[in-house]
Amino acid sequence: MPRAALLASILALPLHAHAQDGGQLFTTYCSACHGPDGKGATGGQFPPLAGSDWVAGDPARAVKIVLHGLHGEVEVDGRKFNLEMPPQGGVLPDDQIAAILSYVRSSWGNKAEAISTDFVKATRAATTDRKVQWTQAEIIKLHPLPPSKPPIANLISQVYNGEWQSLPDFSKLKATNVEEEHDGKISIKKAGATDLFGMVWEGDLNVSEEGEYLFRLDADDGARVVLDGKPVVEVSGIGPMDGGRAKNGSAKLSAGPHKIRVEYFEYKGNEGIALAWRKSDVPGWKSLTDTAIKGGRDPIMLAPENGRAVVYRNFIEGTTPRGIGIGFPGSVNLAYSADNLAPELIWTGEFMDASKHWTDRGQGNQSPAGDHVVKLSGSPAFSGEARFRGYKLDPAGNPTFSVQVGNQFVLDSWKPGTANGAPALVRTLTVNGQGDAVSLLISDKLALKKEGSASSLGDAITLQSDHAELESRDGKVFVKIIPGQPATLTYSWK
C-alpha cells in the first residue's frame, strides 16, 4: 500500500469511528425523555430503556420504533405509559440509528448484541410503506418481547378449602393442592373453585435498588402481604374488588431477594386479587398478579373546599369537549357543555378524578367519579343562533352560565340544595333584555311524566318546577322562559 494511502486510511479510521458516537447521539436525541441514565426522565415519568425488554432481543423492534415512532399506551417493565415517541427516521441516518441503539443495548446493564448500519438500512428499506407511528399491539405482534423474568422468583401456590369471613391462620390448615408457578405471577385461576377457598403464595421478590417500596393490594374478599415475616398491607373482611377497598402499604427494602408471602380467601360471589408494587419515588405500579390493580394511577380527587364549589374544565366523558365540571358541596355535581350550552350530566357522590388529564399528556376523556350519572341531553339547547358568553361565580363558587341569544342573555344559575331531604341541584333560568320568551332544551332523551306537583325525567330524576312552563315536543322536553320572570328547576335523584 502506498504510504500516503496508508496514512489516509489510518487517519480516516478513528475519524469514522468517532463520527457516530452512540453515547453522544443518545445524549442529543434521546436523553431528554429516556434520561441520561436510561431510567426515564423526571424520576421515571418517561419509559426506561435500562433493563427494558423492549430494547433487548430482536433488534428490528427497536429499529422500527426509532424509524417510525410509537403511539398510544405502552407497558414497559410492568408500568404503563401513554406518551408519544416521534419518528426519528426522517432525521437520523442509518449509521446514527445503529450507533444509538448499539449504545442503548450495551449500557446500564443491558446486554444485547450491537446493531449494524446494514441492518438498519435493510429494515428501513423493508418498511418504506410505514407512514404512521406503531402501536404497542402492532409492533409486539411483529416482534414479540423476549420472555420476561418472573416478577416473583421460586413462586409456589397452595390452595385451601373452607368457609371464612376473615383471613384464617393458614399455618394450622392443610393445603389441598401445591403448585410451582413458573410465570411468577399470583393468580387464582388454578384454585379449582370460585367460592369458599383460600390461597397462599410464597416466593422471592427481587429488589434491584435499595429504597422505600409501596405495595397496593385489592381483593375480593380478603388478602394480606407479608415480607420477610412482617405484614405490609392487608385488605380485611368481605367485599368487592373495585378499588374502593384497596390499601397501600410500604416497606424499606435492601437490594436483593426478599421472602414474600401473600394470603388470600374468597367467601362467596365474585373473587379476585390484585397486587402491585413500585419504588416510592418512581411513578407507575408494577403488577405481581395476573389482574391489574384499579386506580393504578394515583387518583387526584377534586372536591369542593371550604364550602366552595370546585371547577374543572377538561374533556369529560358523556359531554362535549368544551365541558365545564362543577363539584358542589353536598355531593352533587354538574357537567355543562359550552358547545351545546346545556347542562348535560348530573351525578352524586365524588366529583372528578383529575389524574388522567394531569398525568403524561392528558389523553382522553375522564368519566365522572361519582354515582347515579344521568345524561340529561346531548344536543344544542337553543334552536337558533346562540353564543356562550362565559360564567360568573358567586362567593360560594356557584356558577351562572351566560348565553347570548340575539340581544337577549339567558342566565343559567346552579347551586346545591335539597328536595324532600335528598341532595338536589337547583337551577334558576333568567332571560335579561326585552323580547320574546325563550325556549330551551331540558332533555332530548328522558321522557317527562307528571307526578303530582313534581314531574319525573326518565326513571332516575325528579324534576320540580316553579314558574317554569315545561313542554314535551318530538320526544324532547323544553322550558319556556319569559323575560324578567325567573324559572326554577330542582333536579333530585330517585
Place this chain on the structure above:
Amino acid sequence: MKFTRPQSSPRRTWQLGAFLLLASLGSASAQKQSDFYTREEIPMPPGEVLELSSIALMPDQKIAVASRRGDLWICTGAYGSDLSQVKWSKFAEGLHEPLGMFYKDGWLYLTQRPEVTRLKDSDGDGKADTFETINSDWGIKGDYHEYAFGSEPDKEGNIWTVFCLTGSFTAESKYRGWCMRITPKGEMIPTCSGIRSPGGIGFNAEGDTFYTDNQGPWNGSSSLKWLKPGSFQGNPEGNKFYTETKAIGARPVQPNDNSRIIKERKRIPEFVPPAVVLPHAKVGQSPSGIACDLTGGKFGPWEKQLYIGEQTKSEVQRISLEKVNGLYQGAVFHFLSGFEAGIVPVRQGEDGSLFIGGTNRGWASSGHKPFTFERVRWTGKTPFEMHDISALKDGFEVSFTEPVDPESASKPESYKMDAWTYIYRAEYGSPEVDQVTPKITAVEVSADKKKVRLKVDGMVQGHVHHLEAPGVKSASGGKLWHDEGWYTLNEIPK
C-alpha cells in the same frame, strides 16, 4: 496543576505560572453564564403543582402565572432581590390548559384550549368571579394535542391565536392549523393557514407577529415563522378550511411532496418561508415562548432581538431578524442554558428580568424538575458575542458586542461556514440535505472594529448558513462565549 520549579530561574517560572493562572481564569470566566446572567428559581406556593403554561406581567410588579392543570396564581416579590419574600395567592382554577395570558385594564386575558376568555375579581375578595368568553369559534374534538396558543394584544388590541393540528398531524376539527386574530369585539378573523404544532407566539419590535413551529410533517426542522396576514405557513393539512372563509382568499396550490421550500415558494405565492430555521438537535428540538427585548438594553445589548424558549433542551436562544426583499430572515444563537424544566412561557419585565416557566409533563427536557418558575437577570457584564448577522449581496456582515482584535478577525481562517437545507415533505422531519461549504474569501473589519464583512463564494438561497468564528478574538484577547450562529438565507439582498 503542578509546576517544576527550575532552580536556575525562579523569577521566570513565577511569571510563567502567573501567566497560565491568569489565562486559565480568563478563559474559564469568559465561558461562564453566571458571569453575565444570574438564573434563579422563584419559590412556588408549597405543595402546589404549577406546570407553568402562561405568564402575565401585571401592574405594581405583580406576576400572574397559569398552569396546565388550569390554576391561576398571582405573586408579588418576583422582581425583588430577596426571592424568599415572594408571596402567592390563588386567583382562579378550572381553566382549560391556558397557553397565553396578559393583563389589560383590570382584566386577565387568557387563551384557553376552547376559547379566549377574560377574567377579573369584581367583588374584591381576591378571587376571580367573572369569566367572560370573548370568542370560541374554533373546533376542538377532545384530542390533547389540539392546543391553542395566544399572544398579547397587537397594536389594534387583537389577540393572535395559533391552533395546533389534531394529534399534531391532521385537521379533524374546524380551523386546526390556522392562525386567527380575535378582535376586542370578539370577532375571529382567519389570518394565516399552514400551521403544524406551535410552541409559542409573540411580536417583534415592529409589531409583526411570529410563532414557533415544531419539527414534524412538512416541517423539516423547527423554526420561527412570520405570521404575515394572508400567508400559508407550509403544512397543508388545514387547507381544507379555506371553504369556511373568504378572509384570506382562495385555497393555495397543494405543495409537492419531497420538494424544497425554495422551489415550492415559486409555485405557491402565499407561502411565507420560515424566518429563522432552528436546526434540529443543534439549536434545539422544541421551540416555545417568544419575548422581544424592548427594554433599551436592560438585559444586555440585545435591543429588539427575540428570546425563544426551548422546551427539550431547557434553553433560551437569541434571534436577530432583518427584512430582505420583503421577507423576514435572520440568525439564531445559543444564549442561556441550564433551566430546571422544559421551557414554555417566556416574558420580559420592564426592568429587563426574563421570566421563564416550565413543565416536563408529557414532554421531557434536559432540566429534570417536573415544573419550574425562574428569573434571569443581567449582571451588567456583556459577553463577547456575535451580536447579529445580516446578509449582503456577496456575503454576510457580522457585528460583535465589543471591538474585535483586527488581526484575528480579518483572517478568513478564523471563520468556517457550511450550509444546508431540508426536504419539504409530508414525512416527519428531514435530515440536513444539499450540503455545501461556501468559501469565505476575504474579511473586512470596520473602522470601529465592531463589524466584519465576510465575502463569501457559494451562498445558496434558501439554505441555513452555519457560521463559526472560533478564531475571532476581542480587542482584549477574549474568545467568543458562543462562537457560532445559524442564518436562514430566504433572500439575497439585491
